[in-house]
Amino acid sequence: MPRYGALHVSPFPEVPHGLLPAKKRSKKLPLRTLTQNMQEASTQLEDSLLGKILERCGYAENHLALELSQHEVFVKKEIVDPLHSIAEMEIPEIQKQRKQLAKQVLDWDLGLPPKIDDLKEEMNEVGNKVEEYKDQLAVDMYNFMVKEGEYSKFFVTLLEAQADYHRKALAVLEKVLHELQAHQDKWVEKSTFGTSFKNT
Numbered sequence: 001m002p003r004y005g006a007l008h009v010s011p012f013p014e015v016p017h018g019l020l021p022a023k024k025r026s027k028k029l030p031l032r033t034l035t036q037n038m039q040e041a042s043t044q045l046e047d048s049l050l051g052k053i054l055e056r057c058g059y060a061e062n063h064l065a066l067e068l069s070q071h072e073v074f075v076k077k078e079i080v081d082p083l084h085s086i087a088e089m090e091i092p093e094i095q096k097q098r099k100q101l102a103k104q105v106l107d108w109d110l111g112l113p114p115k116i117d118d119l120k121e122e123m124n125e126v127g128n129k130v131e132e133y134k135d136q137l138a139v140d141m142y143n144f145m146v147k148e149g150e151y152s153k154f155f156v157t158l159l160e161a162q163a164d165y166h167r168k169a170l171a172v173l174e175k176v177l178h179e180l181q182a183h184q185d186k187w188v189e190k191s192t193f194g195t196s197f198k199n200t
Helices: 017-026 030-045 049-111 120-146 148-193
Strands: none
Touching: 030 049, 049 120, 049 148, 120 148
């Protein structure tokens, strides 16, 4: 087993129940394969410098995989899915209303000359449909415009989520880099003097 007890950390961070889909997703990432390879190699190298380096790098890559998975799950649920609904339902409905209105206007224009008297009743019906489609299109357009502010927030949320992911990833990297540098410094001390300065 990896030697995380001495370092007071777990190789696989605990994940809140609500984020379990992200943990499951992270297992499919190349980073997790790299993590496992590093951890397995570290157990073979025991307490050597490279063993410690691989152990901590495996820890970092595992955390990065989890952060990336949480980010992807959040983006899909909070941004991609709602925008997909808008693209698949609301916008096509507006386009449909526009086409229907254009068709009714064309029918109206073609029916005017030269038999307007004979077709008066029919044209009135077409005219009523034109007004109905105009009204419906106006309602759909108004409802869409009212929600523009709400829709724009999806893109702001996307950038905020990406910034948060990169901040967390950077924090993991900086933490582990600091630990690795400390391990290297101690190893150089022991290799050069045979013992730490603290023991002299």
